[in-house]
Amino acid sequence: MQPPEGGRQWLALTERPIDVGAVHAWCVQPGCGAVVLFSGTVRDHAVEGEVTRDGVAALDYEAYDGPCQAVFAEIEAEARRRWPVVERIAIVHRVGRVGLGESSVVVAVGAPHRPEAFEAGRWVIDAVKASAPIWKHEQWSAGAGWGTGAAPVRRPHEVGR
Numbered sequence: 001m002q003p004p005e006g007g008r009q010w011l012a013l014t015e016r017p018i019d020v021g022a023v024h025a026w027c028v029q030p031g032c033g034a035v036v037l038f039s040g041t042v043r044d045h046a047v048e049g050e051v052t053r054d055g056v057a058a059l060d061y062e063a064y065d066g067p068c069q070a071v072f073a074e075i076e077a078e079a080r081r082r083w084p085v086v087e088r089i090a091i092v093h094r095v096g097r098v099g100l101g102e103s104s105v106v107v108a109v110g111a112p113h114r115p116e117a118f119e120a121g122r123w124v125i126d127a128v129k130a131s132a133p134i135w136k137h138e139q140w141s142a143g144a145g146w147g148t149g150a151a152p153v154r155r156p157h158e159v160g161r
Contacts, residue, residue, distance in 0.1 A: 027110035036121035055141030
């Protein structure tokens, strides 16, 4: 997957591994003294309340491209409303099988200063988790099942800081 040429947002679903370095490099701009990047990776266990499932080997993600892109665009717009100085915002999420240690989602924010970059980056990943129509099916040593920690979907503007 190639980054967009120009523009201020990179909003994508991909079946290919995410090039985390390329996402970071795309967010670096002359007026930005800070780039905050979050990479969510597949870990070897899942936690749901008091229950831990060991032996997670992979996650399978499903998403509806059109509705997901619309939510990503809402998140990007809301982040710019809350932090107008932000230059670039990237939201790149995998679909399909994602193996242990691979990035399933990468969010990056470029801003003139670190406080806005950190705050916006944290909010963007929280909004993706709360709002995007993406489903996770876990594959572990003793079986498989839909992802832990599911919650009702919220609109991006409803996600707190």
